[in-house]
Amino acid sequence: MAVLKKIFINNFRNIELQELEFSPNVNCISGGNGEGKTNLLDAIWYLSMTKSAFSSGDRYNFRHGCRSFAIGGVCLMPSGIETRFSIEVGEGEKRLRKDEKPVSKISSHIGELPIVTVSPSDTTLVSESGEERRRFVNSVLSQMDREYLDGMQQYNRLLLHRNRLLRDGTPDSGLLEVFDESLAISAAPLSERRLNFCSNLTPLIEDYYRKISGGGESVGIEYRSDLLKGNLKDTLYAGRERDIQLGYTGAGLQRDDFIFTLDGHPIRRYGSQGQQKSFLVALKFAQYELMKDSCGSPPMLLLDDLFDKLDMDRVANLLKMVSGKEFGQIFLSDSNKVRIRGIVDSITEDRSYFEARGGVFTAL
Secondary structure, three states, rough: OEEEEEEEEEEEOOEEEEEOOOOOOOEEEEEEOOOOOOHHHHHHHHHOOOOOOOOOOHHEEEEEOOOEEEEEEEOOOOOEEEEEEEEEOOOOEEEEEOOOOOOOHHHOOOOOOOOOOOOOOHHHHHOOOOOHHHHHHHHHHHHOOOHHHHHHHHHHHHHHHHHHOOOOOOHHHHHHHHHHHHHHHHHHHHHHHHHHHHHHHHHHHHHHOOOOOOOOOOOOEEEEEEHHHHHHHHHHHHHHHHHHHOOOOOOOOOHHHHEEOOEEEEEHHHOHHHHHHHHHHHHHHHHHOOOHHOOOOOOOEEEOOOHHHHOOOHHHHHHHHHOOOOOOEEEEEEEEHHHHHHHHHHOOOOEEEEEOOEEEEEEE
């Protein structure tokens, strides 16, 4: 498994300059609201995914008054080799280095440091539009499957060109035909991977949901896609006049959705708040299990304010489960350092504690 031994952070969110060394097992970050706990976890996520888990634009990650930030890490890779990664981000530019050598294609870094995060913001996966769920699925599959990531990039380029053509008002029908066929060819294997992902994830979600909630409800994911209704090329042709009027493509992977279900019904409408929270935690731990099997080693696990989702007993049970040898490096944040120390000390001796105050982290 990949282990983050050390991280360097400069001008990221409220963190001016920090260098921290981590335990290969459990790392606990305590502190009040707004002190920087989540920002530290997001910096770790950024080092893995080359983007924030929360902010769509890099400018929102600049420390106040700054126009750039940098994050670096020393990682022990599954091969046993110690590797250095660094990302420097300015206004309109992003530079990634591996062992001090520039990485020309940033997307090639995705999957080098597999990672899973569980945070209060996960509620958007239930409450918001399908875009949030597509982003989640793309994030998971891109870490496990390089061909999927490359395929999605190709599909999005084709979609961008088709939309530009539609906005011309009187697009060339022959050229639209070419784009329709190309999109259909590109989308088919991606849709199949999404369908398989849901099929593989569902039994894992059911297992973790039972462990977390103790309930007997049946939970799952229903994949909805235009591609399940027929050939995408035919669907695009049938909707061409509408697309020309609207100026964008109305069918395809960009309209896919993943419906989370409870006893066969959308959990968004029929699940209680407690059931939704339990489902989301089960979803993320199922993701972890799937990624561990696919990547051949456990990903890093970020648990941001887990007590926001579950009571103390359920958190303790989860931590006992994830601190075993089959799990990898864990980063856990909580506002109550006494509470989390009481749980973690009873589980493992291999742990580190940090306290956050105003973006400064002190080892305890």
